[in-house]
Amino acid sequence: MSSPLPTTNLKPVTSSVDRLQVYRALGTTITVVIAFVFIFIFITGGSPQEQLGSIATQQVSESIAPRNDTVVQAFIAELQQATAHARGKDSEGNWFQQSQWNRDYPCLSRTELPQKYSRRNYVRDLAPNPQWRAVLREYAKLHRTCMRKVGNVTAYFMSRNTSIDCQFTVVDTDEIGIGNRFLVIASAVLYSILTKRVVLLAGNEDFIPEGLLCEPFEGSSWRGFDVNRIVTPYRGGENPFWNNSGSFHSRIDEAVCNGTTFDDYAVANMEIQSWVGQPLSRFYCDVEQENYKNVTFMYLTGMLYFLPKLFTVPSFRPVLEALFPDRMVLTSILREVMLPADEVWTRVQRMEQTYLEDRADRRLGVHMRYFGGRETYDWKFRTIAGRVLQCAVDNNILPPIANHTKRVYHETGSASHRITVFIASLYEGLKNNLTETFLRHPTATGDAVKVVQLSSEGDQKFGKLVYQGALAEVLTLSFSDHLFVTPKSTFSGLAQAYGGVVPWFIDWRDNITESGPCTRAQTVDVCFQAPFDYNIKCPYDHERHDKEISKVYPDIQSCLDVDIWGLQLITKNDLSMEQQG
Numbered sequence: 001m002s003s004p005l006p007t008t009n010l011k012p013v014t015s016s017v018d019r020l021q022v023y024r025a026l027g028t029t030i031t032v033v034i035a036f037v038f039i040f041i042f043i044t045g046g047s048p049q050e051q052l053g054s055i056a057t058q059q060v061s062e063s064i065a066p067r068n069d070t071v072v073q074a075f076i077a078e079l080q081q082a083t084a085h086a087r088g089k090d091s092e093g094n095w096f097q098q099s100q101w102n103r104d105y106p107c108l109s110r111t112e113l114p115q116k117y118s119r120r121n122y123v124r125d126l127a128p129n130p131q132w133r134a135v136l137r138e139y140a141k142l143h144r145t146c147m148r149k150v151g152n153v154t155a156y157f158m159s160r161n162t163s164i165d166c167q168f169t170v171v172d173t174d175e176i177g178i179g180n181r182f183l184v185i186a187s188a189v190l191y192s193i194l195t196k197r198v199v200l201l202a203g204n205e206d207f208i209p210e211g212l213l214c215e216p217f218e219g220s221s222w223r224g225f226d227v228n229r230i231v232t233p234y235r236g237g238e239n240p241f242w243n244n245s246g247s248f249h250s251r252i253d254e255a256v257c258n259g260t261t262f263d264d265y266a267v268a269n270m271e272i273q274s275w276v277g278q279p280l281s282r283f284y285c286d287v288e289q290e291n292y293k294n295v296t297f298m299y300l301t302g303m304l305y306f307l308p309k310l311f312t313v314p315s316f317r318p319v320l321e322a323l324f325p326d327r328m329v330l331t332s333i334l335r336e337v338m339l340p341a342d343e344v345w346t347r348v349q350r351m352e353q354t355y356l357e358d359r360a361d362r363r364l365g366v367h368m369r370y371f372g373g374r375e376t377y378d379w380k381f382r383t384i385a386g387r388v389l390q391c392a393v394d395n396n397i398l399p400p401i402a403n404h405t406k407r408v409y410h411e412t413g414s415a416s417h418r419i420t421v422f423i424a425s426l427y428e429g430l431k432n433n434l435t436e437t438f439l440r441h442p443t444a445t446g447d448a449v450k451v452v453q454l455s456s457e458g459d460q461k462f463g464k465l466v467y468q469g470a471l472a473e474v475l476t477l478s479f480s481d482h483l484f485v486t487p488k489s490t491f492s493g494l495a496q497a498y499g500g501v502v503p504w505f506i507d508w509r510d511n512i513t514e515s516g517p518c519t520r521a522q523t524v525d526v527c528f529q530a531p532f533d534y535n536i537k538c539p540y541d542h543e544r545h546d547k548e549i550s551k552v553y554p555d556i557q558s559c560l561d562v563d564i565w566g567l568q569l570i571t572k573n574d575l576s577m578e579q580q581g
Contacts (some may be wrong), residue, residue: 085165092144101219109341111338168199168200172202191300212464212467213340214341245267261566284309314541327571334494365480365482368423379382391516397482416445428453507562515562525573
């Protein structure tokens with residue numbers, strides 16, 4: 001039943017702006033207090049140089065920590081409130097035992113994965129993010145509370161039950177590769193946390209098979225929704241279970257026009273008619289997001305990573321900016337939420353010990369994807385192999401080949417370095433080319449180069465064992481000091497994001513006389529390929545509507561020409577630019 005809205009038709013925007021103003025006001029208040037503290041130090045004694053000396057040595061990011069901490073604490077309080085509403089009088093202590101749950105659902109990579117990144121010689125490790133971990137802990141409480149209260153979540157959905165004060169995001173994809181799957185899930189995870197929704201994976205073995213990823217949220221499972229595929233996948237058109245987002249937006253227009261409000265139980269948010277499955281442009285608007293708060297189940301499906309555009313939602317930005325001032329959000333999600341299950345992690349460890357545990361001084365990871373299959377590979381691989389070698393030599397990643405048979409050493413006379421090249425590809429051409437090059441010809445520096453490739457399946461395949469092998473290779477690539485990737489490839493993107501590495505794109509274009517064989521990426525983030533709009537499309541946000549996203553938000557820019565058309569976050573912490581020590 002419709003009911004009158006308060007005086008303004010645009011109250012949802014007002015409430016979002018109010019919250020944004022509160023966040024900013026709290027930050028300003030703390031800044032003023034800090035200023036008075038500095039004045040007090042100068043007035044009440046002590047050497048100003050001594051008092052300020054230690055402060056001057058702190059990193060710039062720490063100077064904004066109080067404001068960021070205030071925003072994050074306010075958001076955590078909202079998560080706690082949502083959990084309290086869902087829990088009611090039930091006490092978690094009566095049913096959740098953390099130690100027992102961790103024994104029942106072990107995840108070795110949770111503690112062992114960080115060690116792989118910290119040992120790299122040419123990459124600074126990503127600093128811990130205690131605020132993000134605090135948010136994840138509170139979100140896990142919400143997740144397990146809601147899942148306990150609803151019981152069988154599929155039955156709860158089909159009965160159109162709303163008795164429990166919880167909301168859900170169901171994430172799903174078609175038959176696509178592991179890169180696209182993981183990036184869609186990562187986008188949905190961030191959206192679910194921001195909106196305090198319980199994220200669920202649709203189906204069972206056909207989407208993310210067991211034995212691929214650890215359970216991410218203590219005391220709960222993101223599995224179990226529609227394991228028999230009764231209500232998913234949503235294919236558009238008439239559907240007894242889901243309304244589509246286009247009709248939902250039309251109802252918003254009607255409600256705004258008439259000064260009414262409405263609820264909806266289940267909405268599928270994507271453009272079904274397009275191959276570039278993704279949420280519609282109005283998904284990223286405050287009025288629409290306020291109305292989505294009245295939707296119990298949100299269905300997100302498609303094949304494209306859409307996380308960068310979440311930074312364009314005004315009500316989301318304060319929290320995102322506070323949690324991720326370096327914009328390393330994708331790396332943080334992958335390393336904390338999407339950890340490899342023990343079956344995969346054991347395989348990674350075995351690969352490392354057997355083929356790569358020689359403690360190389362430098363490791364280069366290379367992923368080459370030949371779109372078009374064998375036909376593209378046959379006419380392109382020699383060109384690509386030449387560009388890989390040239391790029392590595394030009395950028396001092398691999399040593400040049402000596403122009404005579406006698407090895408030439410550095411003037412310092414230092415011992416040779418050991419360099420390992422790890423290749424992931426469906427074909428062996430690059431591996432054979434580099435192996436032959438460095439076996440038959442000495443290097444000009446005396447460095448030893450070892451080339452390793454563990455699989456070459458020829459065609460892209462699907463299924464549990466294939467996904468486990470693919471994730472193992474993604475992670476092994478991510479342990480590299482330097483990374484060469486294929487434009488357009490989300491498999492490549494997944495490796496760079498896990499590793500927190502700004503990669504080099506090997507140029508696949510025919511004419512590279514000006515650009516050279518490769519181009520350094522501008523960010524760790526992956527490209528949101530082919531977004532529907534590069535402008536903001538929020539008809540009830542008159543200040544931002546139809547403005548170019550990259551001009552309103554400079555931390556979101558067009559992807560490089562060498563890659564693909566799209567948008568991406570510009571990360572502020574390039575981990576791969578300096579050698580440690």
